[in-house]
Amino acid sequence: MLVTNGTTDALRHVLAALAPGDVAVEDPGYRAAVETIRGAGRRVHDLPATEPVTDLAGLAAAYLTPAHQHPLGRVMPAPDRLAALAAARDADALLLEDDYDSEFRYDVAPVPALATLDRDRVAYLGTASKSVAPSLRLGWLVPPPRLLAAIDERRRVTHDATPWPVQRAFVALLREGYVDKVVRTARRVYAERAPRVVAALAPYAELAGTPAGMYSTWLLPEAAARRARDAAARAGFRVNLLSDYCRSARLTGLVVGFGGVSDAELDAALAVLVGALR
Ligand SMILES: Cc1ncc(COP(=O)(O)O)c(C=O)c1O
Structure with missing residues (x-):
C-alpha cells in the first residue's frame, strides 16, 4: 500500500506506470478523475454509468466507483462486478477502483471492495477526504503487484512523497481514535x-x-x-x-x-x- 496525496494523486501514479492507451470513465462520473486522466495525456472514453461494463477492448484502464457510483449513487451489483472483471481480463485492462466513501453506509455493512476479488486486475484508491478533510490531501493506493515497483521507483526519482507532517498527523488521529x-x-x-x-x-x-x-x-x-x-x-x-x-x-x-x-x-x-x- 502506498500513501498518496489523495485519490487524484494515486490516479496520476497509476497512469504514469500503465501502458499507453485510453481510459474509460463512468458517465456521469467523477470530474476530477476525468481531468486527471486528460491531464496525463490520455483520452477519456464514456462508460454509461447505468449499464454493466462488458467491453473494454482497446483500453488501458477503466475508472469505476463500485461501492457508490458517483454521482448517481448506485451500488454495483455482484454480477456487474464479475462482468467488469471479466471485461478487464479479456482486454488486458486495469480497473481503477475509487472507493471514496464506503465508510458511510447506513442501511448495510460497508460494501466489499472490488479489489478483493482480483488483486492483479484492480488498483484500489482510498481517501481521507470524506472521513477527515479534503484539504488534508491524504489517500492510499493498493496497485496491482506488477505495477508497484515502477510506481515506487518513479516516486523515488521525482522526490514525490506525501508530506511527512501530514502522515504523522493522520497516524496520531488514527491512534487517538479520532x-x-x-x-x-x-x-x-x-x-x-x-x-x-x-x-x-x-x-x-x-x-x-x-x-x-x-x-x-x-x-x-x-x-x-x-x-x-x-x-x-x-x-x-x-x-x-x-x-x-x-x-x-x-x-x-x-x-x-x-x-x-x-x-x-x-x-x-x-x-x-x-x-x-x-
Ligand atoms: C468520487 C470521488 N472520488 C474521490 C474523492 C476524493 O478525492 P481526493 O482524495 O483527491 O480528495 C471525491 C471527493 O472528495 C469523490 O467525490
Missing part, C-alpha cells in the same frame, strides 16, 4: 440527514440511487434543476447540476450534498429547493 470517532459520529448524523433530504425532495423529483455517503442525486427536467440550483445560490447554498457530471449521458437533475452544513442550514436549503420545485 478518525473512528468522526466516522461513527458522521455515520449517525448522515444516517439521520439522508432520509430528511429524501422526505423533502421525493414529492418533486426521482431519487437516482441508494442514499449513502453525503449526497443524494435527484432526476428532474433540466429547467427545474436549474431553477432550484439558482434559488439555492441566491440563498447562499451550492447545489450541483447532474448535467455537469455528464459527458455523453443525457441525465438531468440535482446532486444535493448534505455533509458540509449544519442541521439548521440543511433545513433552510431544503426549504429553498422545495420552494423552487413546487
Whole structure:
C-alpha cells in the first residue's frame, strides 16, 4: 500500500506506470478523475454509468466507483462486478477502483471492495477526504503487484512523497481514535440527514440511487434543476447540476450534498429547493 496525496494523486501514479492507451470513465462520473486522466495525456472514453461494463477492448484502464457510483449513487451489483472483471481480463485492462466513501453506509455493512476479488486486475484508491478533510490531501493506493515497483521507483526519482507532517498527523488521529470517532459520529448524523433530504425532495423529483455517503442525486427536467440550483445560490447554498457530471449521458437533475452544513442550514436549503420545485 502506498500513501498518496489523495485519490487524484494515486490516479496520476497509476497512469504514469500503465501502458499507453485510453481510459474509460463512468458517465456521469467523477470530474476530477476525468481531468486527471486528460491531464496525463490520455483520452477519456464514456462508460454509461447505468449499464454493466462488458467491453473494454482497446483500453488501458477503466475508472469505476463500485461501492457508490458517483454521482448517481448506485451500488454495483455482484454480477456487474464479475462482468467488469471479466471485461478487464479479456482486454488486458486495469480497473481503477475509487472507493471514496464506503465508510458511510447506513442501511448495510460497508460494501466489499472490488479489489478483493482480483488483486492483479484492480488498483484500489482510498481517501481521507470524506472521513477527515479534503484539504488534508491524504489517500492510499493498493496497485496491482506488477505495477508497484515502477510506481515506487518513479516516486523515488521525482522526490514525490506525501508530506511527512501530514502522515504523522493522520497516524496520531488514527491512534487517538479520532478518525473512528468522526466516522461513527458522521455515520449517525448522515444516517439521520439522508432520509430528511429524501422526505423533502421525493414529492418533486426521482431519487437516482441508494442514499449513502453525503449526497443524494435527484432526476428532474433540466429547467427545474436549474431553477432550484439558482434559488439555492441566491440563498447562499451550492447545489450541483447532474448535467455537469455528464459527458455523453443525457441525465438531468440535482446532486444535493448534505455533509458540509449544519442541521439548521440543511433545513433552510431544503426549504429553498422545495420552494423552487413546487
Ligand atoms: C468520487 C470521488 N472520488 C474521490 C474523492 C476524493 O478525492 P481526493 O482524495 O483527491 O480528495 C471525491 C471527493 O472528495 C469523490 O467525490
